Structure formats: structure tokens, C-alpha cells
Amino acid sequence: MLRYTVQRILLMVPTLLGVAVLVFFLLRLMPGDPVATMLLGDAGGANIPKEVIEQERARLGLDQPLYVQFVKWLWGVLQGDFGVSMWTGKSVAYEIGIRLELSLQVAVMATIFAVLLALPLGTLSAIFKDSWIDQTIRVFSIAGLAVPSFWLGMIVILLLLTYFSWIPPLTFTSFVDDPWENMSQLIWPALAVGYRYSAVATRMMRSSILEVLQEDYIRTARAKGVAERWVVARHAMRNALLPVVTVIGLEFAFLIGGLVVTEQVFNLNGIGKLFVQAVARSDFTMIQGLVMLVAAFFVLINFMIDMLYAALDPRIRYR
Amino acid sequence: MSTAAAPTITYKVPKRRHPVLQFMVQQPLGAGGLVVIVVMIVCALFAPWVAPYDPLTVNYSAMLAAPSTEHWLGTDSFGRDVLSRIIYGSRTALAIGFIASFWGSTVGAVIGVVSAYFGGKTDMVIQRIMDVLLSFPIIVLAITVVAVLGKNIVLGVDINLIIAIGLPMVPKVARVVRSSALAIRELPYVDAARAAGYSHARIIFRHIAPNVVAPYLIMITAFVAQAILAEASLSFLGLGVTEPTPSWGLMLSGADAGFYQQAPWMIVFPGVAISLAVFAFNMFGDSLRDWLDPKIKL
Numbered sequence: 001m002l003r004y005t006v007q008r009i010l011l012m013v014p015t016l017l018g019v020a021v022l023v024f025f026l027l028r029l030m031p032g033d034p035v036a037t038m039l040l041g042d043a044g045g046a047n048i049p050k051e052v053i054e055q056e057r058a059r060l061g062l063d064q065p066l067y068v069q070f071v072k073w074l075w076g077v078l079q080g081d082f083g084v085s086m087w088t089g090k091s092v093a094y095e096i097g098i099r100l101e102l103s104l105q106v107a108v109m110a111t112i113f114a115v116l117l118a119l120p121l122g123t124l125s126a127i128f129k130d131s132w133i134d135q136t137i138r139v140f141s142i143a144g145l146a147v148p149s150f151w152l153g154m155i156v157i158l159l160l161l162t163y164f165s166w167i168p169p170l171t172f173t174s175f176v177d178d179p180w181e182n183m184s185q186l187i188w189p190a191l192a193v194g195y196r197y198s199a200v201a202t203r204m205m206r207s208s209i210l211e212v213l214q215e216d217y218i219r220t221a222r223a224k225g226v227a228e229r230w231v232v233a234r235h236a237m238r239n240a241l242l243p244v245v246t247v248i249g250l251e252f253a254f255l256i257g258g259l260v261v262t263e264q265v266f267n268l269n270g271i272g273k274l275f276v277q278a279v280a281r282s283d284f285t286m287i288q289g290l291v292m293l294v295a296a297f298f299v300l301i302n303f304m305i306d307m308l309y310a311a312l313d314p315r316i317r318y319r
Numbered sequence: 320m321s322t323a324a325a326p327t328i329t330y331k332v333p334k335r336r337h338p339v340l341q342f343m344v345q346q347p348l349g350a351g352g353l354v355v356i357v358v359m360i361v362c363a364l365f366a367p368w369v370a371p372y373d374p375l376t377v378n379y380s381a382m383l384a385a386p387s388t389e390h391w392l393g394t395d396s397f398g399r400d401v402l403s404r405i406i407y408g409s410r411t412a413l414a415i416g417f418i419a420s421f422w423g424s425t426v427g428a429v430i431g432v433v434s435a436y437f438g439g440k441t442d443m444v445i446q447r448i449m450d451v452l453l454s455f456p457i458i459v460l461a462i463t464v465v466a467v468l469g470k471n472i473v474l475g476v477d478i479n480l481i482i483a484i485g486l487p488m489v490p491k492v493a494r495v496v497r498s499s500a501l502a503i504r505e506l507p508y509v510d511a512a513r514a515a516g517y518s519h520a521r522i523i524f525r526h527i528a529p530n531v532v533a534p535y536l537i538m539i540t541a542f543v544a545q546a547i548l549a550e551a552s553l554s555f556l557g558l559g560v561t562e563p564t565p566s567w568g569l570m571l572s573g574a575d576a577g578f579y580q581q582a583p584w585m586i587v588f589p590g591v592a593i594s595l596a597v598f599a600f601n602m603f604g605d606s607l608r609d610w611l612d613p614k615i616k617l
Contacts, residue, residue, distance in 0.1 A: 018451035029467050138348075142605065146544070146598035148551055151571060151590035158583055254456045261458065261552045275459065276556055279466045287463065295454040 001310065008306055012299050019295040020077070020288075024070050027284050060086055073288065082289040087281045092289035095274065102172050102186070103263070103270035107255040109190035114198035115248065119237075121198075122205020122244070127232060129210065137202065144199025153192040153265040160188070172269060189266045193259065197251055204247045208240040215239075242309065249305050253298035342610055349606020355599035363409040372400035374407040374565045386584055393584035395570070401584060405592045407565040412596060414476055415484065415550045415560075420542040423485030427492025428528075428535045434493065435500035436523050446497075449490035457487040461549055465558050480559055484549045492538045499531045533611045540607055544600035551593050567593045 057063045061072065076083055082092035125137040160166040175182040212218065213236055221231045260272035271290065278286035336344070343350040362369050371391070378398035386393040392401040434445040452460070464483035471479045503509065504527065512522045553559030554568030562569065570589035 014447050015450045015454060018447065019454055022451060023463070026463060026467050142601050143594070143598060145601055146548075146596075147594045148548055148555075148590065148597075150552065150555055151586070151593065154571065154586050155590065158580070158586070161580055162583075256456065260456075260462070261556060264556060276462070276558075279462055279558075282466075291455065291459065291463070294456060294459060298454045298456075 004310055005307065008303055012303060015299055016292075016295060020074060020292060021070075023288055023291045024073065025066070027287060028066060060084075073285075077292065082292070083285040085278075085283055085286045087278070087283040087286065092285055095286065096271065096289060096293060099270050099274055101174065102268060103256060103259055103272065105175065105182075106186050106190050106193065106259060106262075106268070106270070107252060109186060110194035110197055110255060111248065111252055113190060113194035114201050114251075117194075117198040118201030118205050118244070118248075122202040123209055123232065123237060125202070125206040126209035126213070134206075137206075141199040141202040144195045144202075147195065148261075149192045149196050150261040150265045152195060153189060153262055156188050156192055157265070186268075189259075189262050189268060192265075193255065193262050197255065200251055201244055201248055205240065205244050208243045209236055212236045212240045242312065245308065246305050249301045250298070253294070253301045256294050256297060342606070346606035346610055349603050349610070352599040352602030352604075352606065355595060356603060359409050359413060359596060359599070362406050363413050366407050366410055370400075370403035370406040372403040374399060374404045375563050376400075385582070392588045393582065395582070395585050401570075401588055404565040404570060405567065405589060408567045408570065408589070408592065409596070411560055411564060411566045412547045412550060412593075415481055416543040416546040416596075416600075418476070419481045419485035419546040419549075420488065420539050421485075422481070423488030423546075424492045424535060424539045424542055426485075427489040427538075428496045428531065430489065431493040431496030432500045432523055432527055432531060435497045435504055436519070436527060438504075442497075445493075449493050452487070452490040453494075455487065457545070457549060458552055460487045461553060462556070462558055465553060470561075477560065480550070480553065484546050484553070487549075488538075488542045488545070492535070492542075495534050495538060496531050499534050500527055503527050503530045537604060537608045537611060540600060541604035544597045544604065547593065547596050547600070 054063070061069060064072075073083060080093075082096075084090065085092050085095055088095060121137050121141070125134045128134050157167075173181040173185060209232075218231060218235055221235050222228070226235075256271055259270060260275055262268075263270045263272040264276065271293075274286070275290050277283075278290065343353075376399065378394070380398065382394065382396060382398045384390050384394040384398070390400050390402065392405065394400055395404070430445060430449070434442045455463075461483040464486055465480060468479035468482065470477055509522065509526055512526050517525075550559055550566070551568030551571070554566045555572045557572060560566035560569055567589045571586055
């Protein structure tokens with residue numbers, strides 16, 4: 001197990017390094033100059049003396065050769081220093097930190113919603129395969145994949161506005177300060193994102209249970225007279241959960257990405273909105289920091305899933 | 320001649336239906352999806368004849384008009400006919416959806432087959448690169464690529480947008496196709512081809528590739544849906560298709576919050592169009608998978 005763990009940790013390194021190289025050099029190909037974008041933004045498009053631009057470039061370290069910039073940045077990242085935002089002048093870690101709570105909370109709430117919906121629906125769909133129950137659930141979940149979450153968000157806002165004259169608040173209230181206000185604000189984006197998420201998990205749950213129900217030990221359980229609902233609850237569901245957990249984990253990592261559009265709709269100042277702003281402002285260090293964060297999230301969750309598999313199934317770790 | 324009709328013996332030959340018909344009968348949900356797709360393609364191709372109005376004509380006397388017999392789905396804040404804009408928008412969605420999915424899946428499939436065929440170090444390196452691409456969320460990767468490449472419009476279509484939307488598909492297709500190709504590589508006839516001294520390219524394209532067509536086709540249809548969604552999301556964020564080109568995603572972002580309440584049809588119908596299109600392609604893709612090769616997991 002230890003050998004396998006070390007092996008998996010070592011595999012994470014080239015992936016993250018690859019992400020770092022890709023995002024760093026990709027951004028340098030970008031046509032806009034971050035300094036020009038920033039200064040022109042401030043001065044409303046007025047002409048800015050060349051010296052000022054040069055000075056600013058030197059201050060941000062943009063005048064150095066690319067590989068020097070890259071090594072410096074990577075060295076900082078390894079020590080947990082993601083650099084300074086080229087737009088706000090504050091540290092990237094700070095800018096992300098103040099927004100992470102919101103995005104994470106929406107992501108967690110969406111996950112809970114998705115799991116609560118997916119496990120029973122997927123199981124029902126599998127047990128009553130090809131019946132009208134199955135068809136209804138399948139259509140419901142394929143629809144979940146089809147409806148864009150941002151549009152669903154707009155419709156939700158529209159309904160809330162028409163029937164309750166409720167407008168999404170402009171400022172974020174922390175859960176610690178006022179749980180009620182906080183929940184009433186974040187429940188809607190969580191539902192909008194969670195629907196798609198639950199659809200993915202429901203489909204996985206269905207096919208996973210169907211697969212497990214073919215196994216020999218299920219036949220054995222039925223043969224020895226175990227009631228069908230216990231066969232499903234005890235024998236099938238447990239073993240069917242692993243692939244579902246995988247999907248839920250991977251989707252959670254991607255949820256941060258899915259929030260990019262939804263946060264725009266609900267006017268939430270989270271990670272997703274920060275990313276769109278950073279791209280619009282050619283804020284290189286900010287984009288790099290965010291991409292690294294999301295990729296690290298993804299790689300880490302992947303790693304945890306692999307560990308879970310290995311812990312539950314000895315065949316994997318001795319391969 | 321006409322007196323005694325020769326007794327005719329009829330054999331019960333199992334009727335071989337045309338594969339399309341067979342698919343329609345076995346997969347009713349997929350058939351439904353296919354019908355919607357065909358209707359959309361027809362609307363897109365013949366948009367000028369199908370659409371009641373010009374999608375760009377501004378009509379200030381009919382601003383924010385509610386759905387009526389004149390404007391079936393109402394008008395937007397410029398008085399442009401929503402139905403006509405949705406019909407013309409299907410051109411954008413389908414063109415970008417098909418081209419992005421086609422290039423992403425094709426490049427991914429070639430990478431997957433090559434990776435499986437050569438194995439060893441080549442496979443290792445290619446798979447690590449694919450891992451890197453996979454660890455970006457689709458929309459994040461697409462936004463970054465759009466920002467880096469800027470706009471490059473050829474024949475009214477933004478080539479760079481298509482590149483950005485297709486790129487996230489490459490590693491996914493490469494993975495699936497690779498695992499199918501790995502099994503085929505071990506078959507005796509591939510050994511035979513190698514022993515006969517055929518070139519790598521010939522073996523890859525003549526002997527292995529035809530056997531991974533099923534996963535390739537399934538992924539193409541599934542990714543058209545994803546591409547349509549991605550285009551809508553990017554256009555909604557203002558990073559995709561730009562005005563005045565009609566695009567479903569753009570119609571949702573043009574509808575600023577102020578008009579929401581007054582004219583809900585402005586946002587309701589374009590969203591329905593997106594959902595219906597993605598739904599149809601997903602249904603069709605799903606059924607195609609069940610029909611061709613149920614073992615493939617997307």
C-alpha cells in the first residue's frame with residue numbers, strides 16, 4: 001500500500017508541472033499586454049509615456065526573459081507564494097482566499113443536493129429498468145445534462161422575482177454571520193448547478209447498479225432467500241457506490257469551473273467571477289494562480305479516489 | 320398457361336431492415352432525438368425561408384413585444400423577432416457544434432490509436448500530456464484558449480472559438496479510443512500485418528482505425544451536445560460569438576436584468592432552444608451507444 005501511495009503521489013508531480021508550463025507559456029502568447037491593459041484602464045485610454053509602461057513592466061518583472069520569469073514564479077508557487085495580482089496589486093492568495101469560502105460553499109451544497117437526489121433516483125431507475133419509472137427518471141436526468149445551469153439560474157431568479165419580488169443581494173453574507181441570510185442567498189445557485197451534477201451521478205448510479213445486479217453473489221443472495229429490497233440495499237448498493245463516488249469526486253473538482261458562468265448570473269463574487277475578470281484584464285498571475293488551484297484540486301481528488309479504491313480493493317494495490 | 324398456377328413455395332426469409340429503420344424501431348428515444356436534430360439542420364440550412372423575419376432588422380415600434388400571431392415568440396429590446404433569431408442562431412450552434420466536435424474527436428482518436436499502437440515510452444508521454452489537459456475544467460480551458468488566441472473570423476465563423484471548444488474533447492476521446500485500440504493491437508491479424516512488413520501508418524489507418532469507428536462516432540455525437548453548451552456559455556460570458564450574429568447564448572446575455580421581468584420570453588425561448596438541441600443530441604448519442612457498443616463509457 002505504501003509503495004502504491006508513493007507511486008501515485010509521484011505521478012501527480014508531472015501533471016501539475018505540465019499544467020504550470022502550459023498555462024504560463026500559453027498566457028505569454030496572449031496578444032494583450034497586462035501593463036497596457038491596466039494603465040489604459042485607469043487613464044481612460046489616454047496616451048501613457050513609454051517610460052511609465054517600461055517602469056511598470058520592470059516592477060512586475062515582465063522585462064526579464066521568459067524562463068527567468070517562469071522559474072521565479074514556479075519557485076514561489078512551491079513555497080506557497082502565488083505572486084501579486086497584476087491588476088489589484090494585492091497578493092493572488094489573498095484575492096482567492098476572500099472568495100473561496102463562497103464558491104466552496106456553493107459547491108458543497110450542490111454536491112449534497114446532487115447526492116440526495118442521485119442515489120435514490122439511480123437505484124429506482126435500475127430496479128425498475130425499462131418501466132415508466134425508469135423512463136421518467138432517465139428523461140429527467142438527460143434533461144439535467146441539457147439545461148444550461150446559467151439559464152436555469154436566470155429562470156429561478158425570474159420566478160423568485162415575479163412571485164416573491166426577491167432580488168439576489170449584491171453582497172455576500174458569511175454563514176457564520178447570518179446563516180439564514182447566507183442560505184437564502186446561496187441555495188438557488190446551488191440548486192441550479194446541482195441539477196446537472198445530480199443528472200451525471202444518477203446515470204452513473206443506474207448503470208452501476210445494473211452491472212452489480214448481474215454478479216454471482218447477487219444470485220446467491222436471492223437464492224438463499226434474501227428479500228429483494230435487502231438484496232438491493234445490502235448487497236447491490238454498497239458495491240455499486242464506488243464508481244458513483246468517483247464521478248461525484250471528479251465532478252466536484254470541475255464544479256469550480258462550472259461556477260464560472262453561474263456566479264455571473266447570480267452576481268456572486270466567487271472564484272468563477274474572479275477568473276472571468278482576470279481573463280478580461282489579462283491579469284496573468286491571477287489566471288495562473290486560479291488554474292493551478294483548480295488543477296491541484298482535480299489532481300488531489302483523483303488521488304484520493306485512487307487511494308479509496310486501493311483501500312477497498314486489494315487487487316489494485318498489488319498490481 | 321393461365322389455367323394452372325404453379326404452386327409457389329414461400330420461404331420465410333427474416334426481413335433485413337435498413338439499419339436506419341432498425342435503429343428507429345429499437346431505440347425510440349434516440350429516434351426522437353434524431354428527428355429533432357434533422358428538423359434543426361433543415362431550419363439552419365433554409366433559415367432565410369423558414370424564419371418569418373430578418374434576424375437583424377431592428378424595429379423600434381415593436382420593442383419588447385409579447386408573443387403574438389405577428390411575433391410568435393415575441394421581440395427583444397431592439398424589436399428583433401425572437402423566433403427568427405433562434406432559427407438563425409441554430410446555424411451558429413450547429414456549425415460550431417459539428418466542426419468543434421469533429422476536429423476534437425478526430426484529433427483525439429488519432430492520438431488515442433497512435434498512443435495504443437506504439438505503447439511504451441510514446442504511450443507514457445502522450446498519456447501524461449492528456450492528463451494535463453484533462454485536469455482543466457472544460458470551460459476554464461476554453462476561456463483561456465479564447466483569451467490567448469483572440470478572434471479569427473473566416474466565412475462568418477470564429478475559427479479560434481471552434482479550436483477552444485474542441486480542445487477539451489481531445490484528451491477524453493484519446494482515452495476512450497486508446498483503450499479500444501489496445502485490445503485490437505493484440506489481435507493476430509495486426510501481428511500478421513506487421514509480419515507482412517506494412518508501414519506503421521498503414522497498419523494504424525487500415526487495420527486498427529476501422530475497428531475503433533464505433534467509439535469515435537459515439538463520441539462525436541455526444542460532444543456536439545457539449546460543444547453547443549460550451550458555445551452558449553462562452554457567448555453568454557461575452558467571450559464567444561459577438562453581436563450582431565444571432566447566437567442562443569448571446570441572446571441570454573443581451574437580455575439584461577432590467578428586461579427580465581418585462582419580457583421573460585427574451586430569455587425563456589433561447590434557453591429552451593439550447594436545452595432542446597443538447598437534449599436531442601444526448602438522446603441520440605446515448606441510443607447510438609446502446610445500439611453500437613453498450614460497453615463504452617463516456
